[in-house]
Amino acid sequence: MEFNQLVALLWKGSLETLYMVLTSTLCSYVAGIPLGVLLFITDKNGICRCRPVNLVLGVIVNLTRSIPFIILLIAILPFTRAVAGTTIGTNATIVPLVVAAIPFIARMVESSLKEVDQGVIEAAQAMGSSPLQIIVKVLLPEARPSLLVGCTIAFATLLGYSAMAGFTGGGGLGAIAINYGYYRYQANIMWATVFVLVVIVQVFQELGMFIVNKTDKRIRN
Amino acid sequence: MIRLEQVSKTFHLKSREVEALKQINLTIEDGSIFGIIGSSGAGKSTLVRCLNLLERPTEGKVFLDDIELTALSNGRLRKERRKIGMVFQQFNLLAQRNALKNVCYPLEIAGVPGNQAKERAIELLKLVGLEDRMYNFPAQLSGGQKQRVAIARALATEPKYLLCDEATSALDPNTTNSILELLKEINERLGVTIIVITHEMKVVEKICTQVAVLNEGEVIEQGSVQEVFLSPKTKIAQEMIYPKPKYDNRNFHGKVFRLAFGGQSSSEPIVANLVLKCQTPVNILGAGTEDIGGKAYGQMLLEFPKDEAAIAEAKKYLDSIGVHYEEEDADGI
Ligand SMILES: Nc1ncnc2c1ncn2[C@@H]1O[C@H](COP(=O)(O)OP(=O)(O)OP(=O)(O)O)[C@@H](O)[C@H]1O
Ligand SMILES: [Mg+2]
Numbered sequence: 344m345e346f347n348q349l350v351a352l353l354w355k356g357s358l359e360t361l362y363m364v365l366t367s368t369l370c371s372y373v374a375g376i377p378l379g380v381l382l383f384i385t386d387k388n389g390i391c392r393c394r395p396v397n398l399v400l401g402v403i404v405n406l407t408r409s410i411p412f413i414i415l416l417i418a419i420l421p422f423t424r425a426v427a428g429t430t431i432g433t434n435a436t437i438v439p440l441v442v443a444a445i446p447f448i449a450r451m452v453e454s455s456l457k458e459v460d461q462g463v464i465e466a467a468q469a470m471g472s473s474p475l476q477i478i479v480k481v482l483l484p485e486a487r488p489s490l491l492v493g494c495t496i497a498f499a500t501l502l503g504y505s506a507m508a509g510f511t512g513g514g515g516l517g518a519i520a521i522n523y524g525y526y527r528y529q530a531n532i533m534w535a536t537v538f539v540l541v542v543i544v545q546v547f548q549e550l551g552m553f554i555v556n557k558t559d560k561r562i563r564n
Numbered sequence: 565m566i567r568l569e570q571v572s573k574t575f576h577l578k579s580r581e582v583e584a585l586k587q588i589n590l591t592i593e594d595g596s597i598f599g600i601i602g603s604s605g606a607g608k609s610t611l612v613r614c615l616n617l618l619e620r621p622t623e624g625k626v627f628l629d630d631i632e633l634t635a636l637s638n639g640r641l642r643k644e645r646r647k648i649g650m651v652f653q654q655f656n657l658l659a660q661r662n663a664l665k666n667v668c669y670p671l672e673i674a675g676v677p678g679n680q681a682k683e684r685a686i687e688l689l690k691l692v693g694l695e696d697r698m699y700n701f702p703a704q705l706s707g708g709q710k711q712r713v714a715i716a717r718a719l720a721t722e723p724k725y726l727l728c729d730e731a732t733s734a735l736d737p738n739t740t741n742s743i744l745e746l747l748k749e750i751n752e753r754l755g756v757t758i759i760v761i762t763h764e765m766k767v768v769e770k771i772c773t774q775v776a777v778l779n780e781g782e783v784i785e786q787g788s789v790q791e792v793f794l795s796p797k798t799k800i801a802q803e804m805i806y807p808k809p810k811y812d813n814r815n816f817h818g819k820v821f822r823l824a825f826g827g828q829s830s831s832e833p834i835v836a837n838l839v840l841k842c843q844t845p846v847n848i849l850g851a852g853t854e855d856i857g858g859k860a861y862g863q864m865l866l867e868f869p870k871d872e873a874a875i876a877e878a879k880k881y882l883d884s885i886g887v888h889y890e891e892e893d894a895d896g897i
Contacts, residue, residue: 466656469616470670471645484660560660560701
């Protein structure tokens with residue numbers, strides 16, 4: 344393959360991968376944040392203690408999290424087809440990515456919220472805050488740095504998952520690595536793909552940490 | 565007025581039950597600075613948290629100006645809580661908000677429009693002397709400054725009451741004094757009733773008008789600071805208010821007396837008189853005085869020779885001038 348062709352291939356793959364991963368990260372957070380908040384507030388020390396809800400949610404989250412992604416990918420193919428209309432391509436890959444990421448993100452959100460000082464929550468309660476006000480004005484803003492760190496982790500994890508989805512006809516860099524490297528034994532193309540993946544992870548990691556350090560007010564500057 | 569009626573709180577732990585509060589009856593009058601003093605684990609924090617129902621009493625009722633808080637729905641309770649500001653030992657400021665935004669928080673949740681809230685917050689920061697640190701975040705402020713922000717925040721909704729749970733315990737003596745001065749000023753200028761929780765005598769001495777002594781979940785003594793501190797009735801309160809001086813009692817040969825005397829007798833030469841009356845040398849082992857409301861109050865540790873007649877004479881004299889005393893066990897070691 345010509346160098347120009349390789350670059351064009353990797354460029355297209357990168358864009359597809361970024362599209363898949365960013366979209367699925369976003370979608371998973373839309374569901375993962377409320378779920379994580381719910382896990383946190385219904386916990387035994389939470390602001391809306393509710394043992395049954397906490398238990399049921401916890402079990403569902405743990406079950407989904409313990410299924411290996413590659414199995415989940417195949418197991419929910421019918422669901423993927425129902426949602427995306429197809430099981431191949433970038434859009435179809437977003438569905439299993441989101442399904443896999445929601446419980447994982449919910450747990451990360453929960454653990455970020457647990458880092459918020461209990462005393463601050465108590466002070467908010469003493470001032471007469473409603474549970475919703477505590478969530479929106481205290482918990483989420485106070486946990487923001489930790490949530491952002493979690494987001495970079497989620498991004499890297501989903502990037503890895505999206506590459507795996509290449510096996511079942513997902514698009515992006517993963518599909519390139521598998522199609523050229525695995526099926527056609529073109530190791531150099533595979534390594535080039537891996538290199539691009541590493542660069543993407545690195546860039547987003549750095550970007551995430553940069554934003555965290557810039558916005559965390561606990562750091563004196 | 566805040567009134568507690570037969571308030572009890574029991575914590576159920578896995579292995580045992582902790583009775584943190586036992587049938588507390590307490591009335592806190594408007595305008596006072598009410599001290600609640602007790603040693604660690606006495607239940608002070610639990611008690612203050614029961615005042616705004618951060619902790620729900622297991623039994624009993626809490627009244628705020630004749631509204632029974634313990635009977636309110638959560639929504640109503642939230643509204644009532646805005647009448648009670650609270651300040652904590654660990655400040656509990658929002659770390660991701662600057663001082664100004666921290667003071668705005670209670671106003672925001674009360675639905676006060678943004679610019680109005682900001683105006684009020686600036687006014688309060690001026691009151692606590694921090695108008696030049698408005699845009700600083702908690703991490704950029706010292707402990708004393710953080711507590712000032714916390715006090716400004718607690719006052720934002722113009723509460724009638726201010727609860728301070730060990731508000732000065734994380735601060736050095738000078739900063740403690742300046743915060744206490746501020747609290748006093750708030751009480752006098754804004755007429756806010758202040759409830760001060762502390763394990764330190766000097767905090768109560770310095771600013772409180774009323775005091776309750778808490779021990780193992782019970783109020784063992786209660787009254788004006790002068791009343792309680794000048795003549796503590798229970799032994800536990802005496803020991804709490806005037807802790808025994810540390811002394812090495814191995815070298816004592818005689819009988820040791822602990823004298824506690826109030827302002828009325830501080831002008832009388834007690835020791836000199838004792839020596840004259842009993843015709844026996846007494847040895848001063850230790851002494852300390854406190855100034856409460858302009859009156860000297862103190863205790864003294866005296867050693868008498870082992871002479872029954874002289875000791876009887878000394879007791880008679882002490883009784884006659886109304887000085888409280890206790891015999892300490894000095895021998896035996
Ligand atoms: N949430 C809780 N669960 C179980 N036990 C508790 C809880 N809170 C307080 N206690 C117990 O209640 C008793 C009183 O505690 P509290 O914190 O009110 O004491 P305190 O007087 O404030 O002490 P300190 O001066 O150390 O702050 C203690 O024995 C404590 O262990
Ligand atoms: Mg305490």
